[in-house]
Amino acid sequence: MSGEAAARVALRSEAGAGSVLALSGTLDVASAAAARREIAAQVASARPNALAVDAAGIEHGDMSGMALLYELAEGRLVPGVRATIRGLRPEFQTLLSAFPASDALAAIEAPAPRRGFLDQVGAATLSVLADLRAQLVFLGxxxxxxxxxxxxxxxxxxxxxxxxxxxxxxxxxxxxxxxxxxxxxxxxxxxxxxxxxxxxxxxxxxxxxxxxxxxxxxxxxxxxxxxxxxxxxxxxxxxxxxxxxxxxxxxxxxxxxxxxxxxxxxxxxxxxxxxxxxxxxxxxxxxxxxxxxxxxxxxxxxxxxxxxxxxxxxxxxxxxxxxxxxxxxxxxxxxxxxxxxxxxxxxxxxxxxxxxxxxxxxxxxxxxxxxxxxxxx
Amino acid sequence: MNDAPVVISVEGVTIAYGEHVVQRDVSFDVRRGEVFVILGGSGCGKSSLLKTMIGLYRPAAGRILYDGEDIVTAEGEDRVRLLRKFGVMYQSGALFGSMTVLENVRLPLDEFTDLGGEEKELVAAAKLNQVGLLDAASRKPSALSGGMQKRAGIARAMALDPGILFLDEPSAGLDPITSAGLDRTIRELSKGLGITFVVVTHELQSIYAIADRCVMLDARTKTMIAEGRPADLRDRAKDPYVRQFFLRQADPAAAATEGSRSS
Structure with a gap:
């Protein structure tokens, strides 16, 4: 499913829609990283207040490519700007819809709470005592x-x-x-x-x-x-x-x-x-x-x-x-x-x-x- | 479906362990986007054929072509490129026990892509979401049920968006509800994303639920004895053993009678 071709990225201004980011070609695991850098560079210089993504030109894509669109739509790629995605083909819509909602994602990304020092000492002590007890029972x-x-x-x-x-x-x-x-x-x-x-x-x-x-x-x-x-x-x-x-x-x-x-x-x-x-x-x-x-x-x-x-x-x-x-x-x-x-x-x-x-x-x-x-x- | 291009060609493959021949002269084609099932009784060599198709075993004879390129003779970079065309879910899930489920799915992305850490996390989460396992992302494989481990195995196999997925006994050891859920996931991925599935199983209900076409291997003759749609094989196969298998009859005579009634 992945191809060798690169994605094409073009940022333009459109009356009534603000800035429009046109993506075309192949947006897959091989081209996503380069496309991401290109988008970041173009958006950084233009600093748009509103962004629409014209995805009609995407001919080939996969989940890694759609991750880029998801990041744009969720405002993760351009902080403070949630892009609207338009023109995406139905087969790619299916892939895009697989990305979880932001709150579900945040729950995964949140680091596990660290246990305090006393907690750890207590747990270790209990573990040693339990092991001693197990050894005594075993000996019996x-x-x-x-x-x-x-x-x-x-x-x-x-x-x-x-x-x-x-x-x-x-x-x-x-x-x-x-x-x-x-x-x-x-x-x-x-x-x-x-x-x-x-x-x-x-x-x-x-x-x-x-x-x-x-x-x-x-x-x-x-x-x-x-x-x-x-x-x-x-x-x-x-x-x-x-x-x-x-x-x-x-x-x-x-x-x-x-x-x-x-x-x-x-x-x-x-x-x-x-x-x-x-x-x-x-x-x-x-x-x-x-x-x-x-x-x-x-x-x-x-x-x-x-x-x-x-x-x-x-x-x-x-x-x-x-x-x-x-x-x-x-x-x-x-x-x-x-x-x-x-x-x-x-x-x-x-x-x-x-x-x-x-x-x-x-x-x-x-x-x-x-x-x-x-x-x- | 018959017009779809051939993605895998198995040509005259013989599988043997030393002098012991498991299957002889097996040939069939798998087309893009179909769910293709390899079936047969216990010990007939289904899993051996799958392992030969994914390049783990070298066949005693024959070729296995992916888009026209032979994986049997491919070496070095060519072989790695062919291996990237497919993902594999093993019978036990084969998840790495020291990693969380999310890290298991992320591993191929870490090793084979230049995506950023956040993107890899996103793609891995999306894969888990596709198989309904997002809630279990932070858990270790040992904390998952058998069905969940298999679904996580599918998510990991899909991590790099391969066009082909091999599944070894996906329904084995699962309860009927979990098994049906897995069958539905396979159908959705096949029809929604156009992924080609090659599935090894002998679970009849799964075969009827997912298979577009199948081949049947036989342990007695050590060769392929049938190829076609499951319903056609059940109703019209000439070999009584094939009908016996599809009608789940212990007695060949009963299968012959049942077969003549249904056809």
Missing amino acids: GIVLGFLAVLRRPRAMRWREVGVVFEKAGVNALPIVSLISFLMGLVIAFEAAQPLEMFGAQIFIANMIGLVMIREFSPIFTAIIFAGRSGSAFAAEIGTMKVNEELNALETMGLDPLRFLVIQRVFAGTMLMPVLAAYSMVWGVLGGIVVMMAMGFPFAQIWTQLVGALGVWDVIVGISKSFVFGAIIAGLGCLRGMQTQEGPNAVGDSTTRAVVAGILMIILVDAVYSILTYVLHV
Whole structure:
């Protein structure tokens, strides 16, 4: 419908009608912008008090072209002057009549009212409180679900537990190995220089042991788990919610929490300590490799390492991992079940699951550090 | 209507996904200003044909001409120019969820025209007014019903005033009243503005309400089995499957009896 030809614009004075703007040729999406500039220039120099538009010469046009006539008629193009349109062909009249009345247009163009600062703070606070409440309700649901499984172990979908173990555990081994080994390597190298000044490089073994087993292995494994599996749980359950599969479960009388969440949280809780222990081995190995490269014999490194570590160090590291696994898996599932409608919803849930998971890992780790300090373990 | 110039020519088009042939040797012409319906049973390749016609799929054989120019072989600027000849409304509306309805309609104007911001706003508002959605201009697509999303999809497809609109299953999932309203919008736009419509549907009531002409595809023979006016196909088609389809009969024998009574 659009053409390449230009619109012709001519402003003249006519006895009895004041100024007459004659438009002819093609007034479409391709020519409207140029015609608008031309009209503005001619009208600005003539400054008419009354304006009539002779549109009889318009041969081709479309909605974009008619927008120009609408602006003239409504006084939007020449402020204070509402032009009368005459001679417009019926097919273009149809297009012109599609433009809404000024008040309807004003309602669209009016900017949405901005909320005040206090309003925004209040809304954010309510949102956080509502989220905390949702997390508590969810936690209660999970506890009840586990109690039900304890009473009737066959209620757990064990095959799903196996699938989660494979996807979140076995498939994560290569990345956990690599990151843990490199982490051990980095810590050993970073510690080597300052300890060399005191001739105490053998204590690299102590540092590697304590740092990897008490802190880094549980935390880095948890972050990997949050990025790989917490996000996957949120995306899987979120997609199911968008596809109304959760509604289908409920109407079949199946509890989505028991059907989808319990086995994921169970698998996450059981899996994390195993992954953390695996990470500890690779981290320590990374440190040992560096120390051996510095000339320390393996037997000396091992003796130093074993002497530096106590049973409580391992218990602290492993027990953290249980908690991290439960939190990440639980938050992933919760965010999935909270998925809203719309194209961004699943992506938003995934992001929220990972961010909340990592935040909670650090919070819980801080609590652990304070507790172990107070309890001297 | 038969004297109107041909705007789309589908010539010997074969659609296949690898070795799997969906439709073979499909040919028909669409004339300016008519509402042309592509119909057929589920899985016969209606939507595949539409997607081939709008250049999303490349046919295994054949040509698709817009005013004599083949979109299958067109590349670069030529292809963009051909794509600007038509607008498409997808089955789900395919509105961008992060934008308001007005911004969705405005998007093609922002990208392809040098109109000022105020003019773009005006044109987008007028398009929404044409499909009766001006009141929903500031809402996000997720806040619209299915029928409203489809109408917004039509408004966006019309943003650049294309001469041809493709609609994929416009009535699917809509209640009869909303569906009838959409049919009326299509007729008004076709008759009032002279827009050519190519509509994919299997909703019989919509076909009778809007179609000037139609072609019917068949999943069993994998080819086009009928072309003409809906009423003619219902009353006079030789293929019993065509009559069965138009008479909404599960049993071919019943359709044959019904068909002989009505003709």
